Amino acid sequence: MERILIENGIVVTQNDDREIIHDGAVAIEDDTIAAVGPTDEVAGAVDADRVVDASDHLVIPGLINAHTHVTDILLRGSCGTDRGLYDWLYNVKQPGTSVMTPDDHETAAALYCWEAIRSGITTFVENDAEMRYGATEMLESKFRAFERSGIRSIYARGVRDLPPDEGFEALIETITAKEPTVDHPDQHEYTAETDEWVAEVESLIDDYHGSADGRHEVWIAPVVIEAMTTEGLQESYRLAEEHDVMTTIHTAEAPEQEAGAISSIEKLSNIGCLGEHALLGHCVQVTDRDLRLLAKTDTRVAHNVGSNMALGNGFAPIPSMRDRGVTVGVGTDNSILSDQVNMLGDLRLAALAHKGHHRDPGVLPAQEVFDMATIEAARSIRKEDTLGSLEVGKRADVALLDVDHPQFTPLPDVIRALVYQARGTEFDTVICDGSFVMEDGEVSLTEEYPDLRQQAIDAASRIVEESGLAESDHS
Known part of the structure; x- marks a missing residue:
């Protein structure tokens, strides 16, 4: 057992009182926080093996990233933006990710974790929406990088059991016609029967849930409600309850998705798929009735402000959700939409965007925004008892941010500084589960992948060529 003492810092506890301890210390024993308090008290009571x-x-x-996508990080910056949801999905993301090899998936996962660690993230939820059924070799490669990273990875296996109908296939044909040089995958390749998906996810849970010394989890992720049968949605929620995990679904993201007779959230409510085991991504196109249902069922929401703005889909009514008591975590979503894996950057974006959108400078205070990446984010993934704050007995996930920079001068309000002044690149030490994953600015993962940056550049170049994206008029 290693005892670590972090001393002489400004400790932002995020406990119930949101206590901030100047000249504070955190003591860690093995994988658990053993003490939090003033340095002169904690240091005198701890016989530390290492002192920071x-x-x-x-x-x-x-920090906790409640909704993200890992694989398409290799498409970042090379295939054009300024697209709507379906244009981006069918003409960029699917073609690019469909030609990736197992090695590419490992490279992408390692690159993602490298950037996440440097941004102070110790837990992320990946909603893997474009991984075909039965892609075991791809998953093994990805999980290998996750384990080597040393941080907490929640892999939500994307499932679809309803092929597109004739009308939607015609729409996809119209959308993809603008990119004739791109190799568009067949949509039927992404679907399988409900029982096949359930069997695969249960197998993944048996093999990987709780692996990486307990840091890796497996959830189930119906990709979008319109690509699922009622049985598929119900079986997904049943599986989540049975294994005490969660479902996570892209919900009410774009206006086109809410053109039915009832809303997506009302449908989920009617068929028994809302509740504490449900984390809904986006929830932009929602009504007051939808918000009431979310609050009534204790359904959680992942707010992806960067991607929602990039796609022109609008703003989720986060202030109204919070007023009703809905738990909200922030997600960085796709790095080819929000451009970077940077939680503090997205917190600043969320805080400012909602002020402007609601024309109310007090609509989302800095403390509430920071909560959505820490203690409230932990609750959004049902882990508020173990993560999200620096308190005795919780898991030892700690990030140190260097404030010896001009942007932190002066520093009268620590929380405001984290939300508005930080660039997200000032972290130099990150500990997850009591182990250093970054120390003095060096990420330990890069020892496993010493040529990672060049590998990512080479893989990205090949993927863009093989998928036909290199010849796109919108590259």
């Missing part, structure tokens, strides 16, 4: 001097640092809980 956190002078000129904020000591915060490891």
Whole structure:
């Protein structure tokens, strides 16, 4: 058992009182927080094996990314943006990810984790929407990188059991016609029968849930409600309850998805698929009735402000959700939409965007925004008892942010500084589960992948060529 003492820092506890301890310390024993308090009290009571001097640092809980996509990071910057949801999905993301090899998936996962760690993230939820049924070799490669990263990875296996009908196939044909040089995959390749999906996910849970010394989890993720049968949605929620995990679904993201007789959220409510085991991504196109149903069922929401703005889909009514008591976590979503894996950057974006959208400068205070990446994000994934704050007995996920920079000068309000002044690149030490995953700015993962940056550049170049994206008029 290793005892670590972090001392002389500004400790942002995120406990119930949102206590901030100047000249504070955090003591870690093995994988657990053993003490939090003033340095002179904690240091005198701990016989530490390692001491970290956190002078000129904020000591915060490891950040939690409630909704993200890992694989398409290799398409970042090479295939054009300024597209709507379906144009981007069918003409960019699917063609690019469909030609990726197992090695590409491992490279993408390692690159993602490298960037996430440097941004203070210790937990992320990946909604893997474009992985074909039975892609075991791809998943093994991805999970290998996740384990080597040392941080917490929640892999939500994307499932679809309803092929597109004739009308939607015609729409896809119209959308993809604008990119004749691109190799568009057949949509039927992404679907399988409900029982096949359930069997695969249960197998993944048996093989991988709780692996990586407990840091890796497996959930189930119906990709979108319109690509699922009622049976498929119900079986997904049943599986989540049975295995005490969660479902996570892209919900009410674009206006086109809410053109039916009832809303997506009302449908999920009617068939028994809302509740504490449901984390809904986006929830942009929602009504007051939808918000009431979310609050009534204790359904959680992942707010993806960067991608929602990039696709021109609008703003989820986060202030109204919070007023009703809906738990909300922030997600960075796709790095080819929000451009970077940077939680603090997205917190600033969320805080400012909602002020402007609602024409109310007080609509979303800095503390509430920071909560959505820490303690409230932990609740959004049902882990508020173990993650999201620096408290005795919780898992030792800690990030140190260097404030010896001009943008933090002066520093009268720590929370406002984290939300509005930080660039998200000032972290130099990150601990997950009591182990250093970044120390003095060096990420340990890069020792496993010493040529990672060049591997990613080479893989990205080949993927763009093989998929036909290189010849796109919108590259």
